[in-house]
Amino acid sequence: METDTQQRLLDAAEALFAEQGFAETSLRAITARAQANLAAINYHFGSKDALVRAVFSRRLRPLSEERLSRLAALNAGGQPVAVEAVLDAFIEPSLRLRREGPHGEPFTRLLGRAQIEGSESLREFLRDCYAPVLEQFQRTLGRILPRLRPEELRWRLHFTLGVLSFTYAGARLPQVPFAVRVAGDEEWLLRQLIQFLAAGLRAPPLMERVETAV
Amino acid sequence: METDTQQRLLDAAEALFAEQGFAETSLRAITARAQANLAAINYHFGSKDALVRAVFSRRLRPLSEERLSRLAALNAGGQPVAVEAVLDAFIEPSLRLRREGPHGEPFTRLLGRAQIEGSESLREFLRDCYAPVLEQFQRTLGRILPRLRPEELRWRLHFTLGVLSFTYAGARLPQVPFAVRVAGDEEWLLRQLIQFLAAGLRAPPLMERVETAV
Protein backbone atom coordinates (compact mmCIF):
# COMPACT_ATOMS: atom_id res chain seq x y z
CA MET A 1 0.00 0.00 0.00
CA GLU A 2 1.43 3.33 -0.99
CA THR A 3 -0.40 5.43 1.53
CA ASP A 4 0.91 3.36 4.40
CA THR A 5 4.32 4.97 4.28
CA GLN A 6 2.72 8.40 4.08
CA GLN A 7 0.73 7.73 7.23
CA ARG A 8 3.79 6.52 9.08
CA LEU A 9 5.70 9.59 8.01
CA LEU A 10 2.89 11.86 9.15
CA ASP A 11 2.65 10.09 12.49
CA ALA A 12 6.38 10.23 13.08
CA ALA A 13 6.60 13.87 12.05
CA GLU A 14 3.65 14.78 14.22
CA ALA A 15 5.19 13.18 17.28
CA LEU A 16 8.66 14.59 16.75
CA PHE A 17 7.46 18.08 15.91
CA ALA A 18 5.41 18.10 19.08
CA GLU A 19 8.33 16.91 21.17
CA GLN A 20 11.15 18.99 19.76
CA GLY A 21 9.75 21.68 17.54
CA PHE A 22 9.82 22.12 13.81
CA ALA A 23 13.29 23.43 13.14
CA GLU A 24 14.84 21.05 15.64
CA THR A 25 13.40 17.98 13.95
CA SER A 26 15.36 16.67 10.97
CA LEU A 27 14.01 14.67 8.09
CA ARG A 28 16.42 11.93 9.04
CA ALA A 29 14.91 11.67 12.49
CA ILE A 30 11.44 11.46 10.98
CA THR A 31 12.26 8.81 8.41
CA ALA A 32 14.19 6.79 10.98
CA ARG A 33 11.19 6.75 13.31
CA ALA A 34 8.86 5.91 10.46
CA GLN A 35 11.22 3.19 9.23
CA ALA A 36 11.27 4.77 5.82
CA ASN A 37 13.95 5.97 3.48
CA LEU A 38 15.24 9.51 3.75
CA ALA A 39 14.07 10.35 0.27
CA ALA A 40 10.53 9.23 1.05
CA ILE A 41 9.52 12.63 2.44
CA ASN A 42 10.54 14.56 -0.63
CA TYR A 43 9.01 11.88 -2.81
CA HIS A 44 5.62 11.82 -1.10
CA PHE A 45 5.29 15.42 0.04
CA GLY A 46 7.77 17.44 -1.97
CA SER A 47 9.51 19.28 0.85
CA LYS A 48 9.75 19.58 4.58
CA ASP A 49 7.43 22.59 4.63
CA ALA A 50 4.83 20.69 2.69
CA LEU A 51 5.13 17.84 5.16
CA VAL A 52 4.47 20.22 8.02
CA ARG A 53 1.36 21.52 6.32
CA ALA A 54 0.22 17.96 5.62
CA VAL A 55 0.58 17.08 9.28
CA PHE A 56 -1.79 19.89 10.16
CA SER A 57 -4.23 19.40 7.34
CA ARG A 58 -4.87 15.79 8.20
CA ARG A 59 -6.38 16.54 11.58
CA LEU A 60 -7.33 20.20 11.35
CA ARG A 61 -9.93 19.70 8.67
CA PRO A 62 -12.21 17.35 10.63
CA LEU A 63 -11.58 19.34 13.79
CA SER A 64 -12.77 22.56 12.20
CA GLU A 65 -15.79 20.85 10.75
CA GLU A 66 -16.85 19.50 14.10
CA ARG A 67 -16.38 22.83 15.81
CA LEU A 68 -18.53 24.52 13.22
CA SER A 69 -21.24 21.90 13.29
CA ARG A 70 -21.41 22.10 17.06
CA LEU A 71 -21.75 25.83 16.91
CA ALA A 72 -24.40 25.58 14.25
CA ALA A 73 -26.34 23.12 16.40
CA LEU A 74 -26.21 25.60 19.26
CA ASN A 75 -27.47 28.45 17.17
CA ALA A 76 -30.19 26.31 15.58
CA GLY A 77 -31.59 25.19 18.94
CA GLY A 78 -33.52 27.23 21.48
CA GLN A 79 -32.54 30.87 21.22
CA PRO A 80 -30.62 31.59 24.42
CA VAL A 81 -27.02 30.39 24.06
CA ALA A 82 -24.66 30.43 27.02
CA VAL A 83 -21.05 31.50 26.76
CA GLU A 84 -20.12 28.20 28.35
CA ALA A 85 -21.82 26.29 25.57
CA VAL A 86 -19.94 28.23 22.90
CA LEU A 87 -16.66 27.58 24.63
CA ASP A 88 -17.55 23.92 24.93
CA ALA A 89 -18.28 23.76 21.22
CA PHE A 90 -14.84 25.15 20.52
CA ILE A 91 -12.75 23.37 23.11
CA GLU A 92 -14.31 19.97 23.59
CA PRO A 93 -13.62 18.67 20.05
CA SER A 94 -9.93 19.41 20.42
CA LEU A 95 -9.74 17.86 23.87
CA ARG A 96 -11.54 14.78 22.61
CA LEU A 97 -9.09 14.58 19.75
CA ARG A 98 -6.44 14.63 22.42
CA ARG A 99 -8.05 11.79 24.31
CA GLU A 100 -8.69 9.61 21.31
CA GLY A 101 -5.90 7.46 20.06
CA PRO A 102 -2.19 7.78 20.61
CA HIS A 103 -1.81 10.56 18.06
CA GLY A 104 -4.18 12.98 19.70
CA GLU A 105 -1.92 14.33 22.35
CA PRO A 106 1.08 14.98 20.12
CA PHE A 107 -1.14 16.81 17.70
CA THR A 108 -2.74 19.12 20.22
CA ARG A 109 0.69 19.84 21.66
CA LEU A 110 1.72 20.66 18.15
CA LEU A 111 -1.29 22.84 17.62
CA GLY A 112 -0.30 24.94 20.58
CA ARG A 113 3.30 25.27 19.48
CA ALA A 114 2.48 26.23 15.94
CA GLN A 115 0.64 29.36 17.01
CA ILE A 116 3.84 30.86 18.32
CA GLU A 117 6.64 28.94 16.74
CA GLY A 118 6.69 28.06 13.11
CA SER A 119 7.60 29.88 9.95
CA GLU A 120 5.68 32.75 8.47
CA SER A 121 4.30 30.53 5.73
CA LEU A 122 3.06 28.00 8.27
CA ARG A 123 1.32 30.70 10.26
CA GLU A 124 -0.34 31.92 7.10
CA PHE A 125 -1.47 28.41 6.34
CA LEU A 126 -2.90 28.00 9.82
CA ARG A 127 -4.55 31.36 9.65
CA ASP A 128 -6.39 30.27 6.55
CA CYS A 129 -7.46 27.07 8.27
CA TYR A 130 -8.69 28.83 11.37
CA ALA A 131 -10.22 31.91 9.82
CA PRO A 132 -13.70 30.61 8.96
CA VAL A 133 -14.05 28.88 12.30
CA LEU A 134 -13.02 31.87 14.37
CA GLU A 135 -15.19 34.14 12.33
CA GLN A 136 -18.27 32.11 13.19
CA PHE A 137 -17.44 31.90 16.85
CA GLN A 138 -16.76 35.61 17.00
CA ARG A 139 -20.10 36.30 15.41
CA THR A 140 -21.98 34.16 17.90
CA LEU A 141 -20.13 35.56 20.91
CA GLY A 142 -20.75 39.07 19.71
CA ARG A 143 -24.44 38.33 19.69
CA ILE A 144 -24.36 36.79 23.16
CA LEU A 145 -22.30 39.61 24.65
CA PRO A 146 -23.85 42.69 23.09
CA ARG A 147 -22.28 45.10 25.54
CA LEU A 148 -18.79 44.30 24.23
CA ARG A 149 -17.39 46.40 21.45
CA PRO A 150 -15.93 44.34 18.60
CA GLU A 151 -12.54 45.65 19.58
CA GLU A 152 -12.80 44.29 23.09
CA LEU A 153 -14.33 41.06 21.95
CA ARG A 154 -11.42 40.50 19.61
CA TRP A 155 -8.94 40.96 22.43
CA ARG A 156 -10.79 38.54 24.63
CA LEU A 157 -10.90 36.01 21.84
CA HIS A 158 -7.19 36.53 21.49
CA PHE A 159 -6.74 35.85 25.19
CA THR A 160 -8.88 32.75 24.89
CA LEU A 161 -6.73 31.38 22.11
CA GLY A 162 -3.70 32.15 24.21
CA VAL A 163 -4.93 30.05 27.09
CA LEU A 164 -5.70 27.16 24.79
CA SER A 165 -2.42 27.33 22.89
CA PHE A 166 -0.40 27.56 26.04
CA THR A 167 -2.24 24.72 27.68
CA TYR A 168 -2.09 22.48 24.63
CA ALA A 169 1.57 23.22 24.11
CA GLY A 170 2.10 21.63 27.46
CA ALA A 171 4.05 24.46 29.01
CA ARG A 172 4.17 23.73 32.68
CA LEU A 173 3.90 26.10 35.55
CA PRO A 174 7.42 26.56 36.84
CA GLN A 175 8.15 24.91 40.16
CA VAL A 176 4.57 23.75 40.36
CA PRO A 177 4.43 20.22 39.02
CA PHE A 178 0.83 19.20 38.62
CA ALA A 179 0.12 16.28 40.84
CA VAL A 180 -2.75 15.37 38.57
CA ARG A 181 -1.46 14.88 35.08
CA VAL A 182 -3.54 15.72 32.10
CA ALA A 183 -3.90 12.12 30.99
CA GLY A 184 -7.43 11.06 31.72
CA ASP A 185 -8.20 14.42 33.22
CA GLU A 186 -9.43 16.06 30.07
CA GLU A 187 -12.90 16.31 31.59
CA TRP A 188 -11.56 18.21 34.60
CA LEU A 189 -9.37 20.38 32.42
CA LEU A 190 -12.27 21.17 30.10
CA ARG A 191 -14.41 22.38 32.96
CA GLN A 192 -11.57 24.45 34.40
CA LEU A 193 -10.97 26.06 31.04
CA ILE A 194 -14.62 26.88 30.50
CA GLN A 195 -15.04 28.22 34.02
CA PHE A 196 -12.06 30.52 33.67
CA LEU A 197 -12.65 31.68 30.11
CA ALA A 198 -16.39 32.20 30.44
CA ALA A 199 -15.81 34.51 33.38
CA GLY A 200 -13.17 36.41 31.44
CA LEU A 201 -15.37 36.79 28.39
CA ARG A 202 -18.29 37.91 30.49
CA ALA A 203 -16.33 40.51 32.40
CA PRO A 204 -17.92 43.96 32.17
CA PRO A 205 -16.58 45.91 29.21
CA LEU A 206 -14.04 48.60 29.80
CA MET A 207 -15.80 50.74 27.27
CA GLU A 208 -19.53 50.36 27.05
CA ARG A 209 -20.83 49.72 23.58
CA VAL A 210 -22.82 52.53 22.09
CA GLU A 211 -26.19 51.29 21.03
CA THR A 212 -26.75 51.92 17.36
CA ALA A 213 -30.47 51.36 17.65
CA VAL A 214 -32.84 51.13 20.57
CA MET B 1 35.66 48.99 25.86
CA GLU B 2 35.31 45.26 26.13
CA THR B 3 31.71 45.11 27.24
CA ASP B 4 30.52 47.13 24.29
CA THR B 5 30.74 44.20 21.93
CA GLN B 6 28.95 42.02 24.41
CA GLN B 7 26.07 44.48 24.63
CA ARG B 8 25.79 44.71 20.88
CA LEU B 9 25.78 40.94 20.62
CA LEU B 10 23.06 40.68 23.25
CA ASP B 11 20.96 43.32 21.53
CA ALA B 12 21.30 41.70 18.14
CA ALA B 13 20.57 38.24 19.50
CA GLU B 14 17.55 39.52 21.41
CA ALA B 15 16.07 41.11 18.34
CA LEU B 16 16.73 38.20 16.01
CA PHE B 17 15.55 35.56 18.47
CA ALA B 18 12.33 37.47 18.93
CA GLU B 19 11.82 37.79 15.19
CA GLN B 20 12.76 34.34 14.00
CA GLY B 21 13.08 32.03 16.96
CA PHE B 22 16.08 30.44 18.56
CA ALA B 23 16.90 27.58 16.26
CA GLU B 24 16.25 29.65 13.18
CA THR B 25 18.73 32.35 14.15
CA SER B 26 22.36 31.61 13.29
CA LEU B 27 25.41 32.96 15.02
CA ARG B 28 26.45 34.44 11.72
CA ALA B 29 23.27 36.46 11.51
CA ILE B 30 23.78 37.72 15.04
CA THR B 31 27.40 38.74 14.58
CA ALA B 32 26.61 40.36 11.26
CA ARG B 33 23.88 42.48 12.84
CA ALA B 34 26.15 43.36 15.77
CA GLN B 35 29.00 44.17 13.41
CA ALA B 36 31.22 41.73 15.25
CA ASN B 37 33.32 38.78 14.29
CA LEU B 38 31.78 35.34 14.16
CA ALA B 39 34.10 34.06 16.86
CA ALA B 40 33.06 36.83 19.25
CA ILE B 41 30.08 34.90 20.56
CA ASN B 42 32.06 31.85 21.54
CA TYR B 43 34.77 34.09 22.93
CA HIS B 44 32.50 36.19 25.11
CA PHE B 45 29.80 33.73 26.04
CA GLY B 46 31.20 30.27 25.38
CA SER B 47 28.39 28.85 23.27
CA LYS B 48 25.11 29.67 21.63
CA ASP B 49 23.13 28.22 24.52
CA ALA B 50 25.02 30.38 26.97
CA LEU B 51 24.27 33.41 24.82
CA VAL B 52 20.57 32.62 24.94
CA ARG B 53 20.66 32.41 28.70
CA ALA B 54 22.61 35.67 28.89
CA VAL B 55 19.97 37.41 26.79
CA PHE B 56 17.34 36.42 29.32
CA SER B 57 19.37 37.06 32.44
CA ARG B 58 20.12 40.62 31.50
CA ARG B 59 16.51 41.75 31.62
CA LEU B 60 14.79 39.05 33.64
CA ARG B 61 16.63 39.80 36.84
CA PRO B 62 15.48 43.43 37.24
CA LEU B 63 12.02 42.47 36.00
CA SER B 64 11.60 39.83 38.68
CA GLU B 65 12.87 42.20 41.33
CA GLU B 66 10.37 44.85 40.42
CA ARG B 67 7.50 42.40 40.33
CA LEU B 68 8.40 41.15 43.78
CA SER B 69 8.86 44.60 45.26
CA ARG B 70 5.51 45.69 43.88
CA LEU B 71 3.84 42.68 45.38
CA ALA B 72 5.58 43.28 48.69
CA ALA B 73 4.39 46.89 48.68
CA LEU B 74 0.84 45.66 48.15
CA ASN B 75 1.01 43.20 50.99
CA ALA B 76 2.63 45.72 53.29
CA GLY B 77 -0.05 48.34 52.74
CA GLY B 78 -3.65 48.32 53.94
CA GLN B 79 -4.86 44.76 54.37
CA PRO B 80 -7.43 44.29 51.61
CA VAL B 81 -5.65 43.53 48.33
CA ALA B 82 -7.60 43.34 45.09
CA VAL B 83 -6.95 40.73 42.44
CA GLU B 84 -6.57 43.56 39.96
CA ALA B 85 -3.75 45.05 41.99
CA VAL B 86 -1.89 41.74 42.10
CA LEU B 87 -2.26 41.33 38.37
CA ASP B 88 -1.06 44.87 37.86
CA ALA B 89 2.00 44.19 39.99
CA PHE B 90 2.83 41.24 37.77
CA ILE B 91 1.94 42.58 34.35
CA GLU B 92 2.71 46.28 34.42
CA PRO B 93 6.48 45.94 34.92
CA SER B 94 6.77 43.76 31.84
CA LEU B 95 4.58 46.04 29.77
CA ARG B 96 6.59 49.02 30.88
CA LEU B 97 9.73 47.19 29.90
CA ARG B 98 8.10 46.77 26.55
CA ARG B 99 7.36 50.45 26.23
CA GLU B 100 10.76 51.65 27.36
CA GLY B 101 13.52 51.77 24.83
CA PRO B 102 13.83 49.98 21.54
CA HIS B 103 14.82 46.70 23.15
CA GLY B 104 11.73 46.28 25.26
CA GLU B 105 9.42 44.95 22.63
CA PRO B 106 11.77 42.34 21.21
CA PHE B 107 12.45 41.06 24.67
CA THR B 108 8.84 40.66 25.70
CA ARG B 109 8.16 38.95 22.40
CA LEU B 110 11.04 36.70 23.22
CA LEU B 111 9.74 36.07 26.70
CA GLY B 112 6.51 34.81 25.26
CA ARG B 113 8.19 32.56 22.74
CA ALA B 114 10.57 31.01 25.22
CA GLN B 115 7.77 29.56 27.33
CA ILE B 116 6.78 27.28 24.51
CA GLU B 117 9.68 27.09 22.16
CA GLY B 118 13.23 26.67 23.35
CA SER B 119 15.32 23.75 24.44
CA GLU B 120 14.76 21.78 27.58
CA SER B 121 17.77 23.38 29.23
CA LEU B 122 16.46 26.86 28.48
CA ARG B 123 13.08 26.01 29.95
CA GLU B 124 14.81 24.76 33.07
CA PHE B 125 16.77 27.97 33.27
CA LEU B 126 13.62 30.06 32.91
CA ARG B 127 11.82 27.94 35.43
CA ASP B 128 14.50 28.72 37.97
CA CYS B 129 14.24 32.42 37.17
CA TYR B 130 10.46 32.47 37.46
CA ALA B 131 10.01 30.14 40.38
CA PRO B 132 10.47 32.53 43.31
CA VAL B 133 8.31 35.19 41.67
CA LEU B 134 5.45 32.87 40.86
CA GLU B 135 5.60 31.33 44.27
CA GLN B 136 5.03 34.68 45.93
CA PHE B 137 2.20 35.64 43.61
CA GLN B 138 0.56 32.29 44.12
CA ARG B 139 0.77 32.73 47.86
CA THR B 140 -0.85 36.16 47.76
CA LEU B 141 -3.59 35.10 45.37
CA GLY B 142 -4.32 32.06 47.48
CA ARG B 143 -4.91 34.38 50.40
CA ILE B 144 -7.14 36.70 48.42
CA LEU B 145 -9.17 33.88 46.91
CA PRO B 146 -9.63 31.53 49.84
CA ARG B 147 -12.42 29.56 48.23
CA LEU B 148 -10.08 28.24 45.55
CA ARG B 149 -8.31 24.97 46.17
CA PRO B 150 -4.57 25.14 45.48
CA GLU B 151 -5.16 22.81 42.57
CA GLU B 152 -7.61 25.14 40.90
CA LEU B 153 -5.54 28.18 41.71
CA ARG B 154 -2.56 26.61 40.00
CA TRP B 155 -4.55 25.96 36.86
CA ARG B 156 -5.79 29.53 36.78
CA LEU B 157 -2.27 30.82 37.23
CA HIS B 158 -1.29 28.58 34.37
CA PHE B 159 -4.03 30.09 32.23
CA THR B 160 -2.89 33.57 33.22
CA LEU B 161 0.65 32.86 32.12
CA GLY B 162 -0.75 31.48 28.90
CA VAL B 163 -2.55 34.69 28.08
CA LEU B 164 0.55 36.74 28.81
CA SER B 165 2.92 34.49 26.86
CA PHE B 166 0.62 34.37 23.89
CA THR B 167 0.06 38.11 23.89
CA TYR B 168 3.72 38.93 24.35
CA ALA B 169 4.74 36.48 21.67
CA GLY B 170 2.70 38.62 19.33
CA ALA B 171 0.60 35.86 17.89
CA ARG B 172 -2.19 37.56 16.03
CA LEU B 173 -5.77 36.59 15.80
CA PRO B 174 -6.23 34.97 12.42
CA GLN B 175 -8.09 37.06 9.89
CA VAL B 176 -8.68 39.74 12.48
CA PRO B 177 -5.97 42.34 12.05
CA PHE B 178 -6.04 44.71 14.97
CA ALA B 179 -6.80 48.15 13.77
CA VAL B 180 -5.15 49.53 16.88
CA ARG B 181 -1.62 48.27 17.04
CA VAL B 182 0.04 47.58 20.32
CA ALA B 183 2.55 50.40 19.98
CA GLY B 184 1.52 53.11 22.38
CA ASP B 185 -1.47 51.10 23.44
CA GLU B 186 0.18 49.34 26.33
CA GLU B 187 -2.11 51.16 28.72
CA TRP B 188 -5.20 49.94 26.95
CA LEU B 189 -3.79 46.44 26.64
CA LEU B 190 -2.92 46.36 30.33
CA ARG B 191 -6.43 47.24 31.35
CA GLN B 192 -7.88 44.67 28.97
CA LEU B 193 -5.59 42.00 30.36
CA ILE B 194 -6.43 42.80 33.95
CA GLN B 195 -10.14 42.98 33.25
CA PHE B 196 -10.15 39.59 31.58
CA LEU B 197 -7.79 37.80 33.93
CA ALA B 198 -9.25 39.17 37.15
CA ALA B 199 -12.67 37.91 36.14
CA GLY B 200 -11.22 34.52 35.30
CA LEU B 201 -9.34 34.24 38.56
CA ARG B 202 -12.39 35.30 40.53
CA ALA B 203 -14.73 32.83 38.87
CA PRO B 204 -16.49 30.61 41.39
CA PRO B 205 -14.52 27.45 42.08
CA LEU B 206 -15.62 24.23 40.49
CA MET B 207 -14.89 22.44 43.71
CA GLU B 208 -15.48 24.37 46.88
CA ARG B 209 -12.54 24.43 49.24
CA VAL B 210 -13.07 22.47 52.42
CA GLU B 211 -12.49 24.71 55.38
CA THR B 212 -9.76 23.30 57.57
CA ALA B 213 -10.63 25.55 60.45
CA VAL B 214 -13.61 27.73 61.23
Place this chain on the structure above:
DNA sequence: ACCATAATCAAACAGACGTTTGAATGAAGC
Protein backbone atom coordinates in the same frame (compact mmCIF):
# COMPACT_ATOMS: atom_id res chain seq x y z
C1' DA C 1 5.00 -12.99 -20.18
C1' DC C 2 5.50 -8.33 -20.66
C1' DC C 3 5.22 -3.56 -19.88
C1' DA C 4 4.34 0.68 -17.26
C1' DT C 5 3.94 2.88 -13.27
C1' DA C 6 4.85 3.57 -8.45
C1' DA C 7 7.73 3.13 -4.60
C1' DT C 8 12.01 2.35 -2.25
C1' DC C 9 16.80 2.63 -1.73
C1' DA C 10 21.94 3.89 -1.13
C1' DA C 11 24.66 7.53 -2.28
C1' DA C 12 25.92 11.93 -3.04
C1' DC C 13 25.00 16.98 -3.42
C1' DA C 14 25.86 21.84 -1.98
C1' DG C 15 25.14 24.70 1.73
C1' DA C 16 24.63 26.19 6.50
C1' DC C 17 25.56 25.28 11.05
C1' DG C 18 28.31 25.86 15.81
C1' DT C 19 32.85 25.71 17.18
C1' DT C 20 37.99 26.00 17.14
C1' DT C 21 42.40 27.62 15.79
C1' DG C 22 46.39 30.62 15.47
C1' DA C 23 47.90 34.80 14.01
C1' DA C 24 47.10 39.95 14.18
C1' DT C 25 45.82 43.96 16.77
C1' DG C 26 45.10 46.93 20.52
C1' DA C 27 45.72 49.15 24.91
C1' DA C 28 47.60 49.25 29.74
C1' DG C 29 51.76 48.25 33.27
C1' DC C 30 56.21 49.11 34.38
Place this chain on the structure above:
DNA sequence: GCTTCATTCAAACGTCTGTTTGATTATGGT
Protein backbone atom coordinates in the same frame (compact mmCIF):
# COMPACT_ATOMS: atom_id res chain seq x y z
C1' DG D 1 60.46 50.32 24.48
C1' DC D 2 59.19 46.16 25.92
C1' DT D 3 55.99 42.96 27.78
C1' DT D 4 51.37 41.29 28.86
C1' DC D 5 46.98 40.46 28.42
C1' DA D 6 42.41 40.87 26.39
C1' DT D 7 40.20 41.27 22.17
C1' DT D 8 39.46 40.83 17.20
C1' DC D 9 40.01 38.59 12.94
C1' DA D 10 40.13 35.40 8.70
C1' DA D 11 40.09 30.79 7.88
C1' DA D 12 39.14 26.30 8.49
C1' DC D 13 37.14 22.34 11.13
C1' DG D 14 33.78 18.44 11.16
C1' DT D 15 28.93 17.73 11.26
C1' DC D 16 24.35 18.11 10.10
C1' DT D 17 20.85 19.98 7.10
C1' DG D 18 17.17 19.54 3.06
C1' DT D 19 17.19 17.98 -1.44
C1' DT D 20 18.40 15.33 -5.73
C1' DT D 21 19.95 11.58 -8.47
C1' DG D 22 19.84 7.16 -10.79
C1' DA D 23 19.50 2.50 -10.05
C1' DT D 24 16.60 -1.14 -8.00
C1' DT D 25 12.57 -3.35 -6.50
C1' DA D 26 7.68 -4.16 -6.24
C1' DT D 27 2.93 -3.68 -8.16
C1' DG D 28 -0.94 -3.85 -11.19
C1' DG D 29 -2.85 -4.04 -16.12
C1' DT D 30 -3.42 -6.40 -20.32
